Amino acid sequence: MSKMHVKLTVNGKEVEGLAEPRTLLIHFLREDLKITGPHIGCETSHCGACTVDIDGKSVKSCTTFVAQVNGADITTVEGLTNDDGSLGVLQEMFREHHGLQCGFCTPGMITRAHRLLQENPNPTEEEIRFGMAGNLCRCTGYQNIVKAISASADMLNAQKEAAE
Amino acid sequence: MIPAGFEYHRPGDIASAIGILQEHGDEARVIAGGHSLIPMMKLRMAEMGHLVDLQAIDELKGVKIGSDTVSLGAMVTQHEMITHDGLASAIPLIREAALQIADPQVRYMGTVGGNVANGDPGNDMPGLMQCLNATFELSGPDGNRSVAARDFYEAAYFTAREDEEILTRISIPVPAAGVGQAYEKQKRKIGDYATAAAAVMFGQGTASVAMTNLADTPIWSADASTALAGGDVEGCVAAMLDAIDPVADNRGPVEFKKHVAAVMLRRAIDRAQSRAG
Numbered sequence: 001m002s003k004m005h006v007k008l009t010v011n012g013k014e015v016e017g018l019a020e021p022r023t024l025l026i027h028f029l030r031e032d033l034k035i036t037g038p039h040i041g042c043e044t045s046h047c048g049a050c051t052v053d054i055d056g057k058s059v060k061s062c063t064t065f066v067a068q069v070n071g072a073d074i075t076t077v078e079g080l081t082n083d084d085g086s087l088g089v090l091q092e093m094f095r096e097h098h099g100l101q102c103g104f105c106t107p108g109m110i111t112r113a114h115r116l117l118q119e120n121p122n123p124t125e126e127e128i129r130f131g132m133a134g135n136l137c138r139c140t141g142y143q144n145i146v147k148a149i150s151a152s153a154d155m156l157n158a159q160k161e162a163a164e
Numbered sequence: 165m166i167p168a169g170f171e172y173h174r175p176g177d178i179a180s181a182i183g184i185l186q187e188h189g190d191e192a193r194v195i196a197g198g199h200s201l202i203p204m205m206k207l208r209m210a211e212m213g214h215l216v217d218l219q220a221i222d223e224l225k226g227v228k229i230g231s232d233t234v235s236l237g238a239m240v241t242q243h244e245m246i247t248h249d250g251l252a253s254a255i256p257l258i259r260e261a262a263l264q265i266a267d268p269q270v271r272y273m274g275t276v277g278g279n280v281a282n283g284d285p286g287n288d289m290p291g292l293m294q295c296l297n298a299t300f301e302l303s304g305p306d307g308n309r310s311v312a313a314r315d316f317y318e319a320a321y322f323t324a325r326e327d328e329e330i331l332t333r334i335s336i337p338v339p340a341a342g343v344g345q346a347y348e349k350q351k352r353k354i355g356d357y358a359t360a361a362a363a364v365m366f367g368q369g370t371a372s373v374a375m376t377n378l379a380d381t382p383i384w385s386a387d388a389s390t391a392l393a394g395g396d397v398e399g400c401v402a403a404m405l406d407a408i409d410p411v412a413d414n415r416g417p418v419e420f421k422k423h424v425a426a427v428m429l430r431r432a433i434d435r436a437q438s439r440a441g
Binding site for chain 1: 166167170270
């Protein structure tokens with residue numbers, strides 16, 4: 001099968017490569033671009049460890065062909081740091097509130113939470129749990145993940161207010 | 165898990181997409197959101213030489229709200245159906261059901277056209293569209309035709325759509341004012357298909373009742389709907405239990421599924437009634 005030319009914007013940078021159309025986005029990110037934040041968990045679109053942001057949507061990159069997203073703007077957990085490379089708000093709050101133990105689900109959790117807070121800057125606990133329902137964690141019992149996202153919402157809102 | 169190789173096509177209009185399907189016959193399949201098809205391709209239970217991606221076809225997009233009819237493009241995603249306020253006020257049942265499909269990430273990608281055209285008995289939209297008495301618009305080499313949702317499903321994964329046809333839009337009559345609507349779904353966990361789900365419209369002397377994942381097609385029952393329209397809830401439940409044909413699987417034995425079916429149907433009737441004007 002001949003390879004196709006793939007052009008993406010990933011974490012603000014334009015990248016290009018050659019890929020067979022059957023290449024899954026998660027493999028292109030990890031193996032071709034060496035962006036290893038998004039993880040391969042269940043490979044069946046249940047666990048959410050591979051979640052990335054594509055043109056403003058949270059998407060499971062294990063269930064997406066790179067051919068389908070040719071030309072898209074993609075953000076992974078690596079793109080959610082501050083400009084100086086320090087931890088972004090969600091990343092810092094997950095650390096602060098112990099929103100992770102083994103860390104395997106964390107890149108997907110944070111990337112999904114990023115989109116959730118873009119769409120709903122003041123979520124209730126119930127809205128956080130419903131909005132994070134596509135991401136599984138086998139360590140924390142979710143309690144501290146919910147706390148970390150809630151604290152991130154407060155901090156992002158305070159930052160926004162201070163800037164106005 | 166890596167699927168078998170294929171050639172990728174991204175046509176810009178319906179005619180070109182049909183042309184590719186005609187050229188490659190059995191070797192070609194369309195892909196919408198891909199969240200049913202790609203898992204099957206990864207398991208090598210679906211293989212095709214040509215994958216025809218419908219994402220660039222504008223004719224398949226958009227929600228049109230008319231006074232009598234709502235038209236959904238086949239590529240409208242569940243996320244779009246949930247966030248579209250005009251749709252939620254015209255037919256609230258659609259948002260209520262869409263929120264119960266899969267999980268947030270899947271709802272950004274999953275489309276209404278894929279959900280109804282796939283023919284999977286587990287999908288929620290087919291039963292819902294039968295309850296709403298929707299019509300599916302198909303385009304193929306011989307032109308366009310319409311098929312009622314209630315006539316579309318033949319068996320699991322077998323529908324009235326021919327291989328070279330594409331399901332392009334869904335037309336739904338706007339329910340009359342005062343007709344209550346409800347969707348009730350029992351599932352084992354987030355992302356699961358229904359053990360049983362019920363779509364109900366009830367009020368103003370009319371009723372329509374359909375159920376999901378209790379046979380190899382969705383089940384809309386004329387007898388159950390007529391009974392409910394006359395106010396006979398027990399008759400409605402009895403007629404529906406007679407119409408469904410569940411099989412034992414890892415969601416439970418037949419007796420349990422019939423039990424859950426009756427519970428879901430009663431709950432949906434109660435809630436539709438409470439919303440009727």
